[in-house]
Amino acid sequence: MEYRLETLSDDFVFLEGPRWHDGQLWLSDQWGHAVHALAESGERTKVADFPQRPSGISVLPDGTVVVVSMADRRLLSVTADGVVAEYADLSETVPHDLNDTVADRAGNIYVGTVGYDIVNGADFKPAELFLVRPGGRFEVxxxxxxxxxxxxxTPDGGTLIVAETFGNRLTAFTRAADGTLSGRRVWAALGERTPDGICLDASGAVWVSSFMTDEFVRVGEGGEVLDVIPVPGRRAVACALGGADGRTFFGLTYAGAHEDIVSGRKLARVEVCRVAVRAGGSP
Structure with missing residues (x-):
């Protein structure tokens, strides 16, 4: 099926972490240093400022929204009226930025780390995935x-799938009842595609934002490409499914280079289309 994106909202610096929650799309303007909530109509509300660069957003079972604060390596809760509080502090254990997250039905949060000083151009190093338990305890x-x-x-809670951007793959783990992981395996090899943000649909397929190839790609387990939404000239950064019926696809794009991000130029936007398969409940 051919999908065509239309702009819903623009004038952002660099967007990440979209989550459909309570009738709105919550998203982090990472280099605009704020979290926003966006209605399906495009009406936009700034929820709160996050001076240390917000990234992944998780919604806990009780409705609490937890946002990654990248540079100071903390998780911060935030209410709809903008009250921010510390949820967990990983700064003494994690030397570089935190990244994206997903939460399970028990309130456990998985959060990835960058692994090296990417902002200042350090050499690449592999990274860790942390499990942050309710109350703030955490472990690798x-x-x-x-x-x-x-x-x-996955809806049964049995599998975690994570995008390895520079590994060009989606990697799966089997989840135990306590949230720990085992059985690491390649869920989908993506060739030249570089997966950034991802979301799951009700068929079990994963929508992948391929940052370096300027496209959103829907893939099945094993790597079969089911749908492609090209965004030529714009980086595909992150995506989410939501809306009243779960069939609105939200694609976060960026029309600039790395140096434009840190300069604060507003080159990011939220684009939308309607898709055939609704949201699968994660993230």
Missing amino acids: VADGLEFPNGAVI
């Missing part, structure tokens, strides 16, 4: 990942 549940990024959990 996977390591040696090539830039862990977006993640989803």
